[in-house]
Every structure is written in C-alpha cells, then in structure tokens.
Amino acid sequence: MTPAIIVISGAGQPTAARAAAALGGELITCGPEGADAGPTLARLFAEGRPIIGVCAAGILVRLLAPALADKRDEPPVLAVSLDGASVVPLLGGHHGANALARQLAAALDGHAAITTASETQFARALDEPPHGxxxxxxxxxxxxxxxxxxxxxxxxxxxxxxxxxxxxxxxxxxxxxxxxxxxxxxxxxxxxxxxKTLVAGVGCERGADAAEVIALVEASLAEAGLARQSLAALASVDIKGDEPALLAAASHFGVPLRLFSAAELAEERARLKHPSEYVERTIGTPAVAEAAALKAGPLAAGKRKSPRATCAIGRAAKPLAVEQFGRAPGRLHLVGIGPGDAPTRTGAVIAALRASSDWVGYGLYLDLVSDLRTSQIEHRFDLGDEEPRVRHALELAAEGREVALVCSGDAQIYAMAALACELLDADGPRALSDAARRVNLEVHPGVSAFQAASAAAGALIGHDFCCISLSDLLTPREDILKRLEGAAKADFVTAFYNPRSRRRIDLLDAARDLFTAHRPPTTPVIIASSLGRPAQQVRVIQLSDFDPAEVDMLTIVLIGASTSRVFAGPNGPRAYTPRGYEKKASALATEPAA
Structure with a gap:
C-alpha cells in the first residue's frame, strides 16, 4: 500500500516532502496543531496503510491509542523528527516498519532507531521473511x-x-x-x-466458470501435495488476458495472472508431454497450461483436466520474480474525479489512481489529481483530442500496464467511458489492435456536475430528472431541440451540460423559451460555475430572471420542474423538488384506526 506521510507542523513540510518522494508516498497535511489528524490517522490505520508521521512520537502514540488492538494486524507506524535525523518505528516492526525505517533513514541521511529485540541483533525478524x-x-x-x-x-x-x-x-x-x-x-x-516458486499454468474455454478453474487448481496442488502458499502466479496465453474465470481465479488465490504470447508458449514444444494439434491449429501453440507452467521451470504437477479447463504446475528454482515473468493483463480504469476537489472523489477512484502506473487525460484534469501522484507517468492531451486520448490509454493498457483514464465528473456522463466501449466494439478502420481489444475495462463512477450543483443548492433532483447536452458538435441540433421540447413537456427537472460556447450561443436561449412555456415563472433555476474549485459560484434564481448570456462553458444550469420549490436557508435560497411524501403522510394521518 502507498505510505501516508503525515505532517502537522509547517516546519516539517520539507522533510515530509523528501519522505514522500523517497517512498512514493502520499503527502497529507493536517490542520493547525493537528486539529484533524486524529480522524485521518484512524482512517489510515483501519485501511492498513503505512503511516509516517513527521512529528513527535508522543503525538502519534496519543492519536492512535484508541485504535490499537491486536498487534498482529497493525500496519507500520513511524515517527520522523522534523529535521529527518531520527526515524523511529513505533508499531508494526515485524510488518515492515523496521525495514521501512531503514529505507527512509538512508534516504533522509538519518538514523533508524530500531528497538525490536530480534532486529537489534539480526537484520531481519523470523516472522518478517523477505518478499517471495x-x-x-x-x-x-x-x-x-x-x-x-x-x-x-x-x-x-x-x-x-x-x-x-x-x-x-x-x-x-x-x-x-x-x-x-x-x-x-x-x-x-x-x-x-x-x-513462492510454483506457477499454475491454466487454459480454459471462453466463458468457463470461475469455480471450475479454482477447483481444478486446488485439486492439482492437493494431488501433488503442494502448498497453496507457494503459489506465485497463474499463467496462460495472452488471448485469455480478459477471461473472467482466470481473473477471478487469480484473485481467489491472491496471486497475479501473467500472460505469454502463443509464440512464447510454443518455445516449450520440446518439453511438452501432452501436445495438442488442435490447440496448435487454433491458437498457434501446441499447449497452454503445460507450456505456461514450464515457463517457470520443470513440472511439479502434470497436466490435469476438467470439463472446460486444464492445469499444470511448474516449479521455479527460487522464489519467482513475478514482475519479470510474462506480462500482466492490460487494465484500463475509467475514473470520474468529480468536480475536482479532493473531498468529492470516491474511494474506488482514489484506489484506481494509486494503483495505476500511467495516467491519461486532459491536462487540467490531471492537474486536479496531482496531489495523488507518486511515480505515475502522465500522458497529457488537449481538450478536443478525445478519441486519440482513449486510443492511447487502451493501447498502453494492451502492453500490460495498469492505466487510469482521468475524466471530470462521472466517466459515463458526457465523458470517455462510452467512447472506450465504442472503440472496443469497433470494426473496420476504427478497430483497435487485438491486444487492445482484450484490455480489461473498469469504470469507477464519480460525482457528476448536475449532482454537485443540486447538492450545493439543496435537492433539486429529488424527483424525476434528465440531463441534456447542448453541444451540437456530436449531436445534430434538431435532435437537441427535440429532446429539449420533450423534457419541457414531461416536466422533468433538467440539467443542461455544455450550455454555451463562443460559437454556440442560441441553444440555451431556445431551451429557456421552451421551458418558460411549460413552467411557472417562479420555477427555480440553479446556475453553478467552477464547481469544486476555489472560484465556485452557485446561485438560485427564478426562471423569469434567467439570462442565458450570464452562462459560459464552466457553468451548468438546472431548471426545476413545475413542482420544485425554494425556501430561505441560513446561507441563501435552497431549491428542492418534493417527491410526494406530504401526500403519503396525509393519507396515513386520515386512515381509520384498526
């Protein structure tokens, strides 16, 4: 997990920045005198994140004391002096804290104050073996x-x-x-x-059941008397990189899935005990499971079959360096970062950004998540380069990388998720490479602008609503006008995305006129600009006062339904759309007693 570098005093910022750079950690600055440090530390500790506090050891001890329970489950916790001269592992010494302290002390040119009895005499504790x-x-x-x-x-x-x-x-x-x-x-x-010397080579039919693959691997290990803990990876042919059963099996065993091309697997031809002419005709290698296992070393368990899968176990001479064994399946995360401010990012989005080796996106969006960046490679594109941006992300993932394609708001709402699916489905001139078509796609929802705008002003989307983009770059103007008329007549709360540009200035005027014909003049309108950013402005006005000339491309507009209401809140007008609970409450109140 990514270490969290906690800094409370401004004097510790330089050391914290050096520590974050050395460890690839996330720098987290708490409020004055650590006002918000307690909840932050409790959350990080519960997540199992390594914690490095650039502060006095006593501060960390007092703040974490309520969270301490079983020492076998505690993550590494280190205290670092403000000048970086002393690095003290406080908790999790045998869970990586001592090793982390030595690494950090070397980077800061300081001293690791190791107090664990075993590690004052020996360089490593017996219950903290090396990786592998x-x-x-x-x-x-x-x-x-x-x-x-x-x-x-x-x-x-x-x-x-x-x-x-x-x-x-x-x-x-x-x-x-x-x-x-x-x-x-x-x-x-x-x-x-x-x-970790064993590799389970696995082949399966397209659409095979994950439970069958898992049971086959477990049976292969058990029949050969092999320890499940020694399993280092599952391996297969690269055309199976997107096979759900193999991905689920790798997750079940807690090991990575590694892939080889058919040509690479065919290199093991001379060592195969069970070559198949049919498999070679079909995919270009005389075996999958057996050949993939042999990539690790001699077979520890021969080929075993189930109705739709095959498995063989190979044994390496020493713990396997998994990163150098074959390649990983390609994975593309479509992440919606919300309006742009850190508090509105979802946990899934944060985890995907941290796990990715490459970030692809419009430069502004990458800047909005720069606080999460550690060693990720950035691939910046201009605002209008949507298809080249998505293609680049998919082809990067096809190389076996874990890639995040960064979108504002929600990646599915007027963003790149649909385009990624479109390209994966495309034939002819727009078709992707075979490897890119096998990339695993994961979409992580974010807070969209219409949600953020409604929340900032109350709950205007409390009842039926719709969203319409007023950009006619990809949608014919006639279709936009038809949808506007339908939304106005149907009495939907309606959010207008891309409401205005320097070239396109009249569609929002047309929308106002259509809705004015079907809504009371007092209908609430939310005008929200630069949501989630320092320049954020949110106003609630009446439809009769709405002037489209006030709107630009950084603004989203929401027009309420005929039933939407406004009341005076402590910080200004609050707009909402009731769903009908008043009628329900009245009906219950008038029901006769049983």
Missing amino acids: WVLANPEAARPAMMALLKGAAIALDGDAPWLAEAGYPLAADGAVPIIVSDRAAAPSSALLYHP
Whole structure:
C-alpha cells in the first residue's frame, strides 16, 4: 500500500516532502496543531496503510491509542523528527516498519532507531521473511526467536539464503529447526517457510466458470501435495488476458495472472508431454497450461483436466520474480474525479489512481489529481483530442500496464467511458489492435456536475430528472431541440451540460423559451460555475430572471420542474423538488384506526 506521510507542523513540510518522494508516498497535511489528524490517522490505520508521521512520537502514540488492538494486524507506524535525523518505528516492526525505517533513514541521511529485540541483533525478524517467502506457522516464530537470542543456532532443511544474510547462525546440530519447502506439511514445532516458486499454468474455454478453474487448481496442488502458499502466479496465453474465470481465479488465490504470447508458449514444444494439434491449429501453440507452467521451470504437477479447463504446475528454482515473468493483463480504469476537489472523489477512484502506473487525460484534469501522484507517468492531451486520448490509454493498457483514464465528473456522463466501449466494439478502420481489444475495462463512477450543483443548492433532483447536452458538435441540433421540447413537456427537472460556447450561443436561449412555456415563472433555476474549485459560484434564481448570456462553458444550469420549490436557508435560497411524501403522510394521518 502507498505510505501516508503525515505532517502537522509547517516546519516539517520539507522533510515530509523528501519522505514522500523517497517512498512514493502520499503527502497529507493536517490542520493547525493537528486539529484533524486524529480522524485521518484512524482512517489510515483501519485501511492498513503505512503511516509516517513527521512529528513527535508522543503525538502519534496519543492519536492512535484508541485504535490499537491486536498487534498482529497493525500496519507500520513511524515517527520522523522534523529535521529527518531520527526515524523511529513505533508499531508494526515485524510488518515492515523496521525495514521501512531503514529505507527512509538512508534516504533522509538519518538514523533508524530500531528497538525490536530480534532486529537489534539480526537484520531481519523470523516472522518478517523477505518478499517471495511465506511463514506457514507464525506462532512458532516467538519461541524460535527467543532461543536464537540466547545463543542457539538454526538447523536448516532447505535453501533460504536470507537467513545467513540476516546474521542468523546455522549449524547441522542447531537447536532451532527450520524447514523450507513448497510442499504441504503437517503441523510441527519446526518453523516452516514456503517459497513462492510454483506457477499454475491454466487454459480454459471462453466463458468457463470461475469455480471450475479454482477447483481444478486446488485439486492439482492437493494431488501433488503442494502448498497453496507457494503459489506465485497463474499463467496462460495472452488471448485469455480478459477471461473472467482466470481473473477471478487469480484473485481467489491472491496471486497475479501473467500472460505469454502463443509464440512464447510454443518455445516449450520440446518439453511438452501432452501436445495438442488442435490447440496448435487454433491458437498457434501446441499447449497452454503445460507450456505456461514450464515457463517457470520443470513440472511439479502434470497436466490435469476438467470439463472446460486444464492445469499444470511448474516449479521455479527460487522464489519467482513475478514482475519479470510474462506480462500482466492490460487494465484500463475509467475514473470520474468529480468536480475536482479532493473531498468529492470516491474511494474506488482514489484506489484506481494509486494503483495505476500511467495516467491519461486532459491536462487540467490531471492537474486536479496531482496531489495523488507518486511515480505515475502522465500522458497529457488537449481538450478536443478525445478519441486519440482513449486510443492511447487502451493501447498502453494492451502492453500490460495498469492505466487510469482521468475524466471530470462521472466517466459515463458526457465523458470517455462510452467512447472506450465504442472503440472496443469497433470494426473496420476504427478497430483497435487485438491486444487492445482484450484490455480489461473498469469504470469507477464519480460525482457528476448536475449532482454537485443540486447538492450545493439543496435537492433539486429529488424527483424525476434528465440531463441534456447542448453541444451540437456530436449531436445534430434538431435532435437537441427535440429532446429539449420533450423534457419541457414531461416536466422533468433538467440539467443542461455544455450550455454555451463562443460559437454556440442560441441553444440555451431556445431551451429557456421552451421551458418558460411549460413552467411557472417562479420555477427555480440553479446556475453553478467552477464547481469544486476555489472560484465556485452557485446561485438560485427564478426562471423569469434567467439570462442565458450570464452562462459560459464552466457553468451548468438546472431548471426545476413545475413542482420544485425554494425556501430561505441560513446561507441563501435552497431549491428542492418534493417527491410526494406530504401526500403519503396525509393519507396515513386520515386512515381509520384498526
């Protein structure tokens, strides 16, 4: 997870900025004297985010005290002095805090004050193995660590070079037994580490059920006596990169799905035990599951079949460097960032932006989320380059990258989500490359301008509503006028997107005239400009006072229904559209008693 760098005092800003740059972290500035630090820290702690507070250790201790419970579940928490000279891991020492403290101290040219008993003598605790290793029985780590601190040595069965590198004594007659194996084992007093050396090669028919694939992989592991914890990845042919069953299976096992081209899999032809002429004719390689498994190393479990899937297990000589094994499936996140201010972003959008390696978008939209940027590569496009922007995002994702296409408001509402779907569905001259057509598309809704405008002025969209774009660049003018007339006659609350430009100035006038013919002159109109930005302005006026000349392209206009009302709120007029609860309440009040 992305570390959160918390700064309370202005004096700590330079050190916090250096820490954020060194760790790829998110810099979060709390209010004066930490007024809002408590809720922020509690939320981050509950999310399991590593927390680095550039402040006194006592401040973090007091603010986090209510959230402390089981130390096995706590994320790393570090305190850093304002000058960066001291880095103190407070919580989660064996969950990465000590390693993070050493990394940060080196970057800040400071000192990591490690106080954990095991790590003052050894470079790494037994219950914090390096990436690629899983401790199967963490409850056995404490007694083993106590024996080692008293002078005992390790009797190692297997290969784990990191133990000697961390300074642990090894001896054939050692009193602390440690076993390293990718095989499932019965519980024992020996510490058991499973190296991430296994790859499940999987092939399946298009549309196969995820439960079938999951059961097949589990059966393959169990039949061969292999430990599920040693599974490093699922692997398949690249044309299966968008197969829901494979993606669901990878998620189920908590491992990535890695892909190879048919030509790459065909390189394993000489080592295959079960080549298939049909598979080779169909996709260009004599095997999928077996060949993908062999990419890791010799087979630990041979090919196994279910009605619509196949699986084989390969074994690497050492924990697999997954990032260098095949490539990831392409994934494109369509994110709607809302009006632009941080509080209105959804959690799903924030997570997608953080997870992505590349951000694609109109320059202004990328600027609006710059506070979340760590190491992401930006791909900036001009406002009118919608199709080149979406194509670029899809082709980037086709390379195996995780890409975020950034849209304002909601990505589905007059934005890029529909265009992305259109291109994925396109044939002929507009068709994408085969790899781009297999990109996994995820749409993350955001707060749209009509929602933000209505909320800022009350609840005008409390009953039936519609949205109409007045831009005639892509929609014929006659169609826009037809929709305006329909909305006016149907008595919908109506939001006007793209209401006016320097070239197009009369469609909003036409809209006003149509709605004036079907609405009382007192109908509320919301005029909202620069929503979510420092220059935000929101006004509520009557339809009879509405002058379209006051509107520009940074403005959205909402006209109420004939039933919409206005009342005087403490901060100005509030507009809303009742749904009919008054009638319901009256009906209930007049019902005879049973």
